[in-house]
Amino acid sequence: MTDSTVSMSESQPGSGSALLLLLKARTFIALILVVLFFSIAAPNFLSAANLVIMSKHVALNAFLAIGMTFVIVSGGIDLSVGSIVGLCGMVAGWLVLHGINPGLGWSIQFNTFEICLIVIAVGVMVGALNAFLITKLNVAPFIATLGTLYIARGSAMLSSDGRTFPNLNGNPEYGSDTFRWIGAGDMLGIPVSIWMLVIVGLGAAYIARRTPLGRYIYAVGGNEKAAGLSGVRVTQIKYFVYMFSGFCAALVGIIIASQLVAAHPATGDTFELNAIAAAVLGGTSMSGGRGRIGGTIVGAFVIGVLSDGLVMMGVSAFWQTVIKGIVIVAAVVIDQAQQRVQARVALQAQAALGK
Amino acid sequence: MNRPAKAHPVGLSIRDGTKVYPGTVALRDVNFDLRMGAVNVLVGENGAGKSTMMKIIAGVERLTSGRLILDGQEVEFRSTDDAARHGIGIVFQELNLFPNLSVAENIFISREKTRFGIDIDKAKQREMTRALMKRLEHDIDPDALVGDLKVGQQQIVEIAKSLAQDARILILDEPTSALSAAEVEILFRVIDDLRASGVGIVYISHRMEELIRVGDYITVLRDGIITGAQSMEGVDIPWIVRHMIGQASKDFAKEIEHDFGPEIFRAEHVTAPNRHGGFDVRDVSFSLRAGEILGIYGLMGAGRSELLECIIGERRGYRGEFFVEGARLTAQGVAGRIARGIGLIPEDRKTDGLVQILSIRENMTLSSLSAFTRGIHMSLKREAETVRDFITRMTVKVASPEHEVSSLSGGNQQKVVISKALMTNPKILLMDEPSRGIDIGAKAEVFRVMRKLAAEGLGIVFVTSDLEEVMSLSDRIIVMSNGRITGEFNRDEATETALVEASAKGHTPDTPAEPVTEDAAR
Structure with a gap:
């Protein structure tokens, strides 16, 4: 899943293309360098236990970043994902603790699977609301999702008056006692959330590269007008990307609630910025039309490994923030260089044809 | 004076x-x-x-x-x-x-x-x-x-x-x-x-x-x-x-004589209002036969592009009917119209025709991905084969179909746009200023392709403001001015003077026959 930053297209001879390959693989190279550095500088960094913990941290951001990548590639932005995480965590917590109470003196209780489905539906619906605002009401994506950011966060606070839903252990009678397993369980020694990330990551990469839907997302982000005139149903594509982003955020909400065995309404604050950072680090262009799922996941790992490694080295949190910022800016600067080299290589090849 | x-x-x-x-x-x-x-x-x-x-x-x-x-x-x-x-x-x-x-x-x-x-x-x-x-x-x-x-x-x-x-x-x-x-x-x-x-x-x-x-x-x-x-x-x-x-007319396309088929497309009483309370297209009706090249001549702002926008379904809120092979066109939206066999080559390649940052291959197949897709799985292999095939057929000069389309010259970009439309197997091809911004050699090639397509039975509607082009390429010419059709000529009866005169109708202030336009009446 990490190799897709490297171009799969044919390789051309010449120094320009060697440089290009190096630039294209830069996020991957950065990841290797970061891992190498910390394995020397921080003791226990490469221990199995530490790797599992770290990848669990990374997974949360990676989910959001995958959804964010589709949105950014389609030419939009989704600021609401952090709030959706909070809201979905609260919905999950509420359902585990109280079920649904229609006010008739009895309540409906759900098993773990049903709870997950409902929570996912909530996340997808917030995404659909974003898409509705953007396509039908013509609100700019930044503003529309800024609005839903506040709406979702406010709703999460309202659901508990700002309090935490504690002890989400579930009830074996209702079949919801397995809720904890999502965050704490593992299969073949690998945490459940990592398995989920593998499935979602592979699914998203498949959509991006091997389905018409994926191609349309890139086309809409590259030139919405031309895509529309080519018969792409632009509105549907936008609905998909925002709903998918909401879906990813809902998964994160479930996983966090399960891991902490509690749901706090402020969960997920500023997660959207980390997700955007991972996508950009992975080579996603903020102007749309360009980006890869594999690159985004590597980007998420770079950010995650960097912050966890710095913690292990005992670097202050303030310095961590500064370093993260520098890495992101550097990534974009290198990205610009890649674009120039890429255009030059293509033009040279074209010129070699004699027009 | x-x-x-x-x-x-x-x-x-x-x-x-x-x-x-x-x-x-x-x-x-x-x-x-x-x-x-x-x-x-x-x-x-x-x-x-x-x-x-x-x-x-x-x-x-x-x-x-x-x-x-x-x-x-x-x-x-x-x-x-x-x-x-x-x-x-x-x-x-x-x-x-x-x-x-x-x-x-x-x-x-x-x-x-x-x-x-x-x-x-x-x-x-x-x-x-x-x-x-x-x-x-x-x-x-x-x-x-x-x-x-x-x-x-x-x-x-x-x-x-x-x-x-x-x-x-x-x-x-x-x-x-x-x-x-x-x-x-x-x-x-x-x-x-x-x-x-x-x-x-x-x-x-x-x-x-x-x-x-x-x-x-x-x-x-x-x-x-x-x-x-x-x-x-x-x-x-x-x-x-x-x-x-001038006297020396540039010879654009050698004739391939062929007979026309039955009527393949018809527009009836198309009227499209604009944002300013006037009309871009007023009561336009025409028909097109298979294998026929219909030239629409007119000046900038005569409503030609707007007419094509109505036909391809990009513009909503027009009145009037379209018929493809005798059946009424009910599909709304561009995707539905493409499925019914209409293809558009837009006037502005850069903003409407191509997604500049995608590759040549991805641009070419954008309208016809369903042809390579079974279920949700897209066969990249068959896609690449089709693209190679079209690159040869249309003589597009490319170093690699994986390069960004923006690395091509104007003429080759235009061929990519035409390939994109042709991959959907259209019955009717709408071309808006197909020779705009490409050099004379590429122009001749584009025109040759148009002739060939017509001979294969496609109906072509092409819009131009170039007199020579419309005269040498069209089987029939419609002149539009101010949103209306102001003249229709067969190829043998069309003269440059008549076309120019028809294209200015409704604009000269001292033409009493033309009622004051909506814009002025407000």
């Missing part, structure tokens, strides 16, 4: 002017005299070099070689500001206004009336704007946002902007293209007024009657060369057309 030459001194002239752009020579050894106190009309086909010449006079571009002489002294304008200081004002064809600013702010942009150089004197600007509008006989509120004005009114604002600079030489590049008959009449009165006060006016237009009516001197350009320059006396439309087209 025409005045003797001696009364008009030469204010500005170009001597041996040559302008070279990368790849093309826009002007070749041009000698042009601009006479003061007179209207100097300039005419020529698209790409003949009219706009380039005016840009040089207005300081937008500079001559590659040659001299620019103003009042007997050689000058060189480094910028539009520089030219404006010498009293040259220009109203561009594409309006250069800020839609988010008010009329007064637009008129005084970068020359704001200020108190102590800081505080903008809004009251003074408003007052001066009102005076200008009075002179132009328009009642436009100085505080209105330019974006809220109709296109005709915006043109007036643009003219007012030049007047506000006290231009001694005023260049009007197709000023009437967006004006209604009544507005044209007012503009002509303003021009008369300016002429009487000694302003030298350059007037560019495609509308022959207008030129003959308003002009004192005429200069005809063809392919960057001046082919005729004289006083307006004795000039008529055939004279202009003769100098515009």
Whole structure:
């Protein structure tokens, strides 16, 4: 899943293309360098236990970043994902603790699977609301999702008056006692959330590269007008990307609630910025039309490994923030260089044809 | 109307002017005299070099070689500001206004009336704007946002902007293209007024009657060369057309004779309203047979592109019906129309035709991905095969189909757009200015492809404002003007003069048969 930053297209001879390959693989190279550095500088960094913990941290951001990548590639932005995480965590917590109470003196209780489905539906619906605002009401994506950011966060606070839903252990009678397993369980020694990330990551990469839907997302982000005139149903594509982003955020909400065995309404604050950072680090262009799922996941790992490694080295949190910022800016600067080299290589090849 | 030459001194002239752009020579050894106190009309086909010449006079571009002489002294304008200081004002064809600013702010942009150089004197600007509008006989509120004005009114604002600079030489590049008959009449009165006060006016237009009516001197350009320059006396439309087209017609496409099939497409009473309360397309009906090439000739803004937008389904809210092979077209939206066998080659390749940052392959197959898809799985192998096949068939010169489409030349980009449309197996191909911005060799190739497709039974509708093109390529020609069909000709009965005349109908202010347009009636 990490190799897709490297171009799969044919390789051309010449120094320009060697440089290009190096630039294209830069996020991957950065990841290797970061891992190498910390394995020397921080003791226990490469221990199995530490790797599992770290990848669990990374997974949360990676989910959001995958959804964010589709949105950014389609030419939009989704600021609401952090709030959706909070809201979905609260919905999950509420359902585990109280079920649904229609006010008739009895309540409906759900098993773990049903709870997950409902929570996912909530996340997808917030995404659909974003898409509705953007396509039908013509609100700019930044503003529309800024609005839903506040709406979702406010709703999460309202659901508990700002309090935490504690002890989400579930009830074996209702079949919801397995809720904890999502965050704490593992299969073949690998945490459940990592398995989920593998499935979602592979699914998203498949959509991006091997389905018409994926191609349309890139086309809409590259030139919405031309895509529309080519018969792409632009509105549907936008609905998909925002709903998918909401879906990813809902998964994160479930996983966090399960891991902490509690749901706090402020969960997920500023997660959207980390997700955007991972996508950009992975080579996603903020102007749309360009980006890869594999690159985004590597980007998420770079950010995650960097912050966890710095913690292990005992670097202050303030310095961590500064370093993260520098890495992101550097990534974009290198990205610009890649674009120039890429255009030059293509033009040279074209010129070699004699027009 | 025409005045003797001696009364008009030469204010500005170009001597041996040559302008070279990368790849093309826009002007070749041009000698042009601009006479003061007179209207100097300039005419020529698209790409003949009219706009380039005016840009040089207005300081937008500079001559590659040659001299620019103003009042007997050689000058060189480094910028539009520089030219404006010498009293040259220009109203561009594409309006250069800020839609988010008010009329007064637009008129005084970068020359704001200020108190102590800081505080903008809004009251003074408003007052001066009102005076200008009075002179132009328009009642436009100085505080209105330019974006809220109709296109005709915006043109007036643009003219007012030049007047506000006290231009001694005023260049009007197709000023009437967006004006209604009544507005044209007012503009002509303003021009008369300016002429009487000694302003030298350059007037560019495609509308022959207008030129003959308003002009004192005429200069005809063809392919960057001046082919005729004289006083307006004795000039008529055939004279202009003769100098515009020349004798040696470029042979675009060798004929492949073939019979037409049955009717494949029909449009009935199509009417499309625009945002300004008028109509872009009015009551247009036509039919197209399989294997037929139907040329739609007309000037910019005649409603040709808008008609195609209705057919492909990009534009909603039109009235009228379309029929494909006799069946009514009920599908809404572009995707549905493409599925029914309609393909569009848009006019503007860059903004409407291609996704610049995607590869050649991805652009080509964008409309026809379903052909490579089973369930949700897309076969990249079959996609690549089809792309290779089309690259060979259309002779697109590419180093690799994986390169960004923006690395191609204009002609090759156009072939990618055409391939994209053809991959959907269309029955009807709509082509909007298919030869725009591509060199002559690529043009001939595109036309050859069009002929071949028609011979294979495709119905082709193509829009152009190039007389030669429409004459040599079409089996039948429809002329549009002001949203209406104003003429229909078979290939053997069409003459250049008749086409030009039909394309100007509804624009000349003194045509009594044409009712006042909706724009003016409001």
